[in-house]
Amino acid sequence: MQHADSIIHNAGQLVTCAPGGKPKRGTEMLDVGIIADGAVAINDGNFVGVGTSADILLEFQSDEIIDVEGRVVCPGFVDPHTHIVFAGDRLNEFELKIKGAAYLEILANGGGIISTVRQTREASVETLVDQSLARLDKMLAFGTTTCEIKTGYGLDTANELKMLEVIAELDRVHPIAVVPTFLAAHAVPPEFKESPDNYVDLICDTMLSAAWKWFVASDFHGRVPFFCDVFCENGAFSVDQSRRILETAKGIGFKIKAHVDQFTNLGGAKLAMDLGGTSIDHLDAIGDDEIDLLAKSDTIGMVIPTENFNAGKTKYANARKLIDTGCAVALSTDYNPGSAPCPSQPMAMAISCRYQKLLPSEALNAATINAAYAVGLGETVGSIEVGKRADLAIFEAQDYRQIAYEFGGDLIAAVYCGGVAV
Ligand code: NIG
Ligand code: FE
Numbered sequence: 120m121q122h123a124d125s126i127i128h129n130a131g132q133l134v135t136c137a138p139g140g141k142p143k144r145g146t147e148m149l150d151v152g153i154i155a156d157g158a159v160a161i162n163d164g165n166f167v168g169v170g171t172s173a174d175i176l177l178e179f180q181s182d183e184i185i186d187v188e189g190r191v192v193c194p195g196f197v198d199p200h201t202h203i204v205f206a207g208d209r210l211n212e213f214e215l216k217i218k219g220a221a222y223l224e225i226l227a228n229g230g231g232i233i234s235t236v237r238q239t240r241e242a243s244v245e246t247l248v249d250q251s252l253a254r255l256d257k258m259l260a261f262g263t264t265t266c267e268i269k270t271g272y273g274l275d276t277a278n279e280l281k282m283l284e285v286i287a288e289l290d291r292v293h294p295i296a297v298v299p300t301f302l303a304a305h306a307v308p309p310e311f312k313e314s315p316d317n318y319v320d321l322i323c324d325t326m327l328s329a330a331w332k333w334f335v336a337s338d339f340h341g342r343v344p345f346f347c348d349v350f351c352e353n354g355a356f357s358v359d360q361s362r363r364i365l366e367t368a369k370g371i372g373f374k375i376k377a378h379v380d381q382f383t384n385l386g387g388a389k390l391a392m393d394l395g396g397t398s399i400d401h402l403d404a405i406g407d408d409e410i411d412l413l414a415k416s417d418t419i420g421m422v423i424p425t426e427n428f429n430a431g432k433t434k435y436a437n438a439r440k441l442i443d444t445g446c447a448v449a450l451s452t453d454y455n456p457g458s459a460p461c462p463s464q465p466m467a468m469a470i471s472c473r474y475q476k477l478l479p480s481e482a483l484n485a486a487t488i489n490a491a492y493a494v495g496l497g498e499t500v501g502s503i504e505v506g507k508r509a510d511l512a513i514f515e516a517q518d519y520r521q522i523a524y525e526f527g528g529d530l531i532a533a534v535y536c537g538g539v540a541v
């Protein structure tokens with residue numbers, strides 16, 4: 120018998136989401152890899168055995184044997200697109216939007232992202248860490264065990280580096296594992312309002328190399344990728360500006376992401392795919408020819424239905440078509456103070472099933488294994504497989520579909536990060 124630090128057994132459904140070494144696309148997204156009466160053995164923070172309870176209890180012995188009494192056990196969620204480091208709130212904007220104001224109109228008038236930039240620039244590292252830890256706690260309570268976090272509320276070298284410091288500290292002190300993304304190209308800051316190309320120069324000539332230097336000296340280096348993202352949209356960055364930024368970033372060593380087609384199809388999806396982007400995010404206005412390209416590429420298509428829900432929209436990105444065309448689709452909360460104040464991947468799944476017509480199986484794969492690939496960690500997290508980090512969520516449910524079926528509540532019974540109950 121092999122020794123294990125712990126064994127978790129008697130899962131009515133052990134939902135592995137095991138992908139076979141690559142993101143799930145098309146009909147593969149229907150398969151969540153259920154083991155009935157399943158169990159896992161954990162050693163040194165990783166899964167060392169995955170199988171039926173009978174097999175695992177025969178193969179492994181442990182002083183810590185946990186009986187989950189028929190509950191559902193799933194991989195911890197990966198939330199592959201968040202903006203959780205920020206100061207202040209956008210409650211006034213919430214009311215403006217209820218009264219009919221549009222997101223891009225608020226941004227053009229110096230509100231929206233820019234109002235969060237003003238407040239974030241004034242906040243200290245300590246304040247930002249405290250407030251962001253509270254947000255990570257909420258995400259953990261809903262089952263998230265890995266998340267991506269973007270900068271983008273500093274918009275000058277010092278404040279973007281300050282945000283990176285906060286992100287690194289969050290990773291050090293919180294059980295959720297963090298992947299950093301540099302999003303200096305989130306909006307044009309007020310001081311460059313009349314000369315946006317000069318801000319693009321600053322990003323390309325100074326900020327990207329400063330961020331990369333920071334990354335190389337950080338704890339992240341060698342463990343996780345460092346992404347560069349742009350908001351390619353009217354009132355933010357054009358395709359030409361996005362190209363300059365992403366090409367420069369790629370030359371330095373960054374992996375590529377892009378906010379594209381959230382409101383307007385400018386051609387950013389094709390640009391990011393041409394550059395070998397890891398993910399393209401939002402995709403509400405993506406065109407049919409771009410969907411065909413996406414299906415043939417290694418880029419993950421990330422949909423963000425929390426944004427549409429928050430804006431009270433009735434139109435959503437056509438995730439059904441993306442999957443039916445053979446794309447690998449991931450799901451995120453986009454947790455941020457403006458367009459999506461939502462810490463819950465189960466809520467994103469619930470919305471996606473109703474408005475984007477994903478089945479619960481597709482939504483679960485999108486929020487776990489495909490989300491892991493969307494942050495470059497498909498080989499280490501996002502599914503329950505031998506060798507992966509032992510991140511899992513235990514639900515007060517007998518059927519995994521209940522995670523998307525119920526909404527507004529919390530079915531979590533326990534969450535494990537790296538084999539430790541948190
Ligand atoms: O993904 N679109 C740009 N960025 C975020 C919103 C950030 C904010 O409004 O503060 C998004 O929706
Ligand atoms: Fe975003």
